[in-house]
Amino acid sequence: MGFIGSGSIGRTIARLATEAGHQVVLSNSRGPETLADTVAELGPRASAATGAEAAAAGDIVVVTVPVAAFPDLPAAPLAGKTVIDTCNYGSERDGHIPELDSESLTSSELLLRYIPDAVIVKAFNNIFYKHLLSLTRPAGAADRSYLPIAGDSAPAKAAVTEFIESIGYGVVDAGPLADGWRQATGTPVWGTPYGPFLDEKGQSADEDTIRAALATATR
């Protein structure tokens, strides 16, 4: 797994991934040396590299940066890769992006403009990183939580589903990438099903809960 961005959500996914036996290559905007503590914490399955190297290394690459950083992404090494997009747009952090303000594009469709040869699956954007860490459960557990994924490629979605299942979650197919708005910031499936942010443990959200929340999204 390659990681472009290793902040709150990137590090949490990387931690669950290493615990599940995956190798991870982390990157950020400041250089691999600034990730030494994180790599040490994650153990022998983790290493740090430049963004281009992390992109080249991953069978799956997690893009987990502010939307404002999309123009900086290494497009060439992401060509042909399955990319998990965790990103949410917020004008207060990202500045105003007209296509996103007008909702003529989803943030994942904007991402695709910067990495046009990647195969994007939107996932993890709707769960608070502390809940992601605490709600992981083995397959078959009665209180296993589910995460929505949106994307246009069935093989990429299958690969991402296999990964998400390996780190302790079930998956609900939320449709094509253009339907990613159904899980965007402020929608019913965003945050709420896993409990209030103030409760760091969160609450499990089963498959029916996630399907119902996706179905009631409006825009």
Ligand SMILES: NC(=O)c1ccc[n+]([C@@H]2O[C@H](COP(=O)([O-])OP(=O)(O)OC[C@H]3O[C@@H](n4cnc5c(N)ncnc54)[C@H](OP(=O)(O)O)[C@@H]3O)[C@@H](O)[C@H]2O)c1
């Ligand atoms: N926090 C959550 O619970 C959560 C949950 C779901 C989705 N999300 C979304 O996921 C994305 C990441 O969120 P986060 O909370 O993990 O953010 P964060 O803690 O601020 O981390 C952002 C990461 O992106 C890197 N980055 C920033 N600009 C970059 C650039 N130009 N090139 C390469 N890397 C760059 C940062 O590296 P440096 O530190 O070196 O600058 C950092 O590693 C956001 O779009 C957010 O909305 C967040």
